[in-house]
Amino acid sequence: MSTVVFARHQVTATERFRDAGWVAFVALILGIPLIGLTTVDGGGALEVETRFGVLAIFVVVSFVGRLGLRWLIDTMGARKLERLRDDSNKSAGISPVKVVNILGWIALGASIALPIMYSDNRYVVDTATTVLIYVMLGWGLNVVVGLAGLLDLGYVAFYAVGAYSYALLSTQYGWGFWEALPVSGGLAATFGILLGYPILRLRGDYLAIVTLGFGEIIRIILVNWTEFSNGPNGISSIPRPSLFGLDFTRSPAEGEQTFASFFGIEYSPMHRLIFLYYLILVLALLTHAFVSRLRKLPIGRAWEALREDEIACQAMGMNTTNIKLSAFAIGAMLGGFAGMFFAARQGFISPESFTFTESAIILAIVVLGGMGSQMGVVLAATLLVLIPEFGRNFSEYRMLLFGAAMVLIMVWKPSGLLSHREPTLRLSRGGAAINDAVKEAAQ
Amino acid sequence: MAYALQQLINGLTLGSMYGLIAIGYTMVYGIIGMINFAHGDIFMVSAFIAVTAFTLLAAADVSSIPLALTFVLIVSIFFTSAYGWAVERIAYRPLRGSTRLAPLISAIGMSIFLQNTVQLTQGARVKPIPPVIEGGFEVWSTPDFTVQVGWSQLLIIVITVIMMFAFTWLITQTPFGRQQRSCEQDRTMASLLGINVDRTISFTFMLGASLAAVAGVMVTVYYGVIDFYIGFLAGIKAFTAAVLGGIGSLPGAMLGGLLIGLIESFWSAYLWAEYKDVATFAILCLVLMLRPSGLLGRPEVEKV
Incomplete structure (x- = not known):
């Protein structure tokens, strides 16, 4: 006898900020060579141009975006759990x-x-x-x-x-x-x-x-x-x-x-x-x-x-x-x-x-x-x-x-937007009846 | 004869670069069984990083070539492996364990994304840099033709050999290599034995990206001109090389790379240069028809 317990680790604000901080850090590293620096044609030879302002915006956006995304995922996850807890037995309505x-x-x-x-x-x-x-x-x-x-x-x-x-x-x-x-x-x-x-x-x-x-x-x-x-x-x-x-x-x-x-x-x-x-x-x-x-x-x-x-x-x-x-x-x-x-x-x-x-x-x-x-x-x-x-x-x-x-x-959605994969062929009622007959015979 | 020798040298140079990129494909395929379509674009990103780094050095008046090369290699490897890590983390890790095609599509999307990011941030025009290493030496001189080996060609071949030794050592002798190989054989079992599978896969991606970064620096040094589109063809050629050698096999990837490089340079020299890509693919088809698991690959054993 076992029961499934739906519990979720409560994420604290510090954890959220640390997580977002990491993302911002990675964004900074990724951003330096492509966003922060660029080469432009300066009369024959290339010259390096810096765009640290854009880079800063990119990092801040990553930080805020990650905070928001994390929050969204957590709330959605919690809600899904709630629903699971409420109705494990309700039927889904229209197929x-x-x-x-x-x-x-x-x-x-x-x-x-x-x-x-x-x-x-x-x-x-x-x-x-x-x-x-x-x-x-x-x-x-x-x-x-x-x-x-x-x-x-x-x-x-x-x-x-x-x-x-x-x-x-x-x-x-x-x-x-x-x-x-x-x-x-x-x-x-x-x-x-x-x-x-x-x-x-x-x-x-x-x-x-x-x-x-x-x-x-x-x-x-x-x-x-x-x-x-x-x-x-x-x-x-x-x-x-x-x-x-x-x-x-x-x-x-x-x-x-x-x-x-x-x-x-x-x-x-x-x-x-x-x-x-x-x-x-x-x-x-x-x-x-x-x-x-x-x-x-x-x-x-x-x-x-x-x-x-x-x-x-x-x-x-x-x-x-x-x-x-x-x-x-x-x-x-x-x-x-x-x-x-x-x-x-x-x-x-x-x-x-x-x-x-x-x-x-x-x-x-x-x-x-x-x-x-x-x-x-x-x-x-x-x-x-x-x-x-x-x-x-x-x-x-x-x-x-x-x-x-x-x-x-x-x-x-890793399996596609409409990923309902039904077997095109299934046992007919007759087949099921045979199954039952076999079961009965076995008893 | 002299002409053929020259083609051999050119082919080996080209093949070394393909081989280095191919290792990234083969390793990733070996460990998580997916075609990392974005790998060619990681290579392209590394070439752009190399151009920026060379330009920075030129602006700082660094004239010592070994110093400059070391600096560029380190910078490029660092940033490129960060890209390799991030791509895996964002686009592939959430899809682990889903259908086989899902990560492939995500990889194609990532490849399009990276190409356009570079096009937007670095510009769509080709980036030329002044030649870093000039000159060469004559190997053999006949009345009709002089065989020349450029210093940059020699450098590429030497660095590739060094990288191959270092890499083989890393995979066969170090704890990381052991973890990597064990994850390749059986990920579940490896995780039961206390190996951090996620971290190993991340490292694999970073390692593949660093080899691509070396190839990216070499391409920049060798051709002196790059654009945001080089990743696509190089990626396809390198993947062809990996399949040719037997995907999942590391020596196979290098062998396949060299073969593709040689085929390309000999075909362009003696037959039609514009059909050199056709030759590559045609030979790939031929090899796969005769040996479906590649030259050095193990045939897949299927259990029912």
């Missing part, structure tokens, strides 16, 4: 899965309504389109990382393959968006298999570094193989997608109609933006439907089984080679579609857009969202796109904020 489902429907409604509500606000529609591109990329990578458990740090390579294949097909051979769509996806999937095949034996972090290398190889080739990809200058004037042959231009081409003239409305550049927004929304929703269906098929089950235990999979006679390759191929294909849309939307692409940072952001979206959680990806993509946008007013700090947010969210 979190339901909440997420409802949230999903709300998000869907909002995303359909958004361009109607903001039909004259270019910035909002543009940003929302960017969010959706990342959502789609996140869902694609989720297949590889979240479901199959293969750590891919070079996902941007497939994004680049999709983008470049559309750009080249359309500018060199005059292909339209819709004809090129399956080809780009297919090419990206082929690259996925090409990458996947040689590295099937690798696991974990070895896989990570090889995929990272692969991503860099693709980028370096795009930069250097000028005849093929036009090098660092990129490819410009990529044709925009059309709606069943209706262009979104001001004046129609010979013998054709534009969107505006067909429907007899006044031309507005917003039409195209809104069309692009709905296009990516549809693509993303199709991706979502596709992936959710796949999860229920044997292949989806196999991915999740592989993620949980590869050896057990092999012991059960599953073909791990095919399972891994299919995850790579499908993830790559979805990335390729997103890349293609990206090229069509920007009208210009260059290797600049496909750096490792991009891969890192996509991976961050998957992990921050909670691995394998589709709604989590939406949430994380929205956050990660909007954080730098909010920082636009003080634009130098954008990426700084971004990096800090990544660390803070991870430390705050």
Whole structure:
């Protein structure tokens, strides 16, 4: 017989101040070389400049910040204990899965309504389109990382393959968006298999570094193989997608109609933006439907089984080679579609857009969202796109904020924002009944 | 032949620096099993500290090179290891024991954060410093080509060898090394035997950062110009080196570093310089396909 005693060490003010003092001391040491001192170009040679005022502010802010943070953590912890003590037996109300489902429907409604509500606000529609591109990329990578458990740090390579294949097909051979769509996806999937095949034996972090290398190889080739990809200058004037042959231009081409003239409305550049927004929304929703269906098929089950235990999979006679390759191929294909849309939307692409940072952001979206959680990806993509946008007013700090947010969210919620990991398959009632029968028989 | 010898020397110099950074990766991986993505940026921070220190010395009219180098090394090691410690404390320690990917993402975030901090506080432009060590000596002279070894190259190789000896001694002979190795084998057991695991991990990070600091000072001396972006590529190369040699193995990291350095300089000299990074990664893939646990790594034994 044992009882759990909830007790907490009462922190005294001296302890708090000593703790904050330590933090301030560390902040001072860290601050001296980077904040306190800097080198500036003083006519040919570098000169050292001091900024002790800024350093002092930094140290004081660290001290106060630490005091506040400590206090916050302690109060929150105490409150949590209080709650634990009060209701160890109360049920939780609505299950979190339901909440997420409802949230999903709300998000869907909002995303359909958004361009109607903001039909004259270019910035909002543009940003929302960017969010959706990342959502789609996140869902694609989720297949590889979240479901199959293969750590891919070079996902941007497939994004680049999709983008470049559309750009080249359309500018060199005059292909339209819709004809090129399956080809780009297919090419990206082929690259996925090409990458996947040689590295099937690798696991974990070895896989990570090889995929990272692969991503860099693709980028370096795009930069250097000028005849093929036009090098660092990129490819410009990529044709925009059309709606069943209706262009979104001001004046129609010979013998054709534009969107505006067909429907007899006044031309507005917003039409195209809104069309692009709905296009990516549809693509993303199709991706979502596709992936959710796949999860229920044997292949989806196999991915999740592989993620949980590869050896057990092999012991059960599953073909791990095919399972891994299919995850790579499908993830790559979805990335390729997103890349293609990206090229069509920007009208210009260059290797600049496909750096490792991009891969890192996509991976961050998957992990921050909670691995394998589709709604989590939406949430994380929205956050990660909007954080730098909010920082636009003080634009130098954008990426700084971004990096800090990544660390803070991870430390705050290590398993992701929505980390509800339900087994997709569980024993049915029949199974439970059999269990009971077995128990009864044993008695 | 002479040309090849020159490439060998250049490759060894480059490889020593990669090797020193790679040790930081490999040690951290060995002890807590995570890729410390911010390590390349720690190296970059150390290079900036070195530039500031050299500039300060120039302003103070210190002309003795050995004195200046010692001072810069000490300053850089001190501050950089503080950074290594702080990064571990802030971004990794709270995540110990959670999923394997969480610290990786946090490390990528830290790397972005450090890069931008340096860009903001030190400026985005490249930092040139006047050459610290000039000249060299001729090793071999043929009618077509003269093989030269710069004093700075010699210095880098010598310091790397010294660091390797000191480091091997530290890991194999001292109480700290014993604690470090025991934590690597089994953290729970080590803590049961009264080893302060937290402190050992912190020390490991500081040690890795100090080796990166040595590499940072060398890069500053060797190239004489740095910017806030050097950490990324150097970090990736060094991590590749660590994986190539077998991650978790210290001699492997040095070997991998030297190999990557040699591959890079020979590839740039004889083939296409612009594709030297492709060569590095392609060879990494090849080695991993044939030996999935790296050149000197132990194959992982999986228990069911």
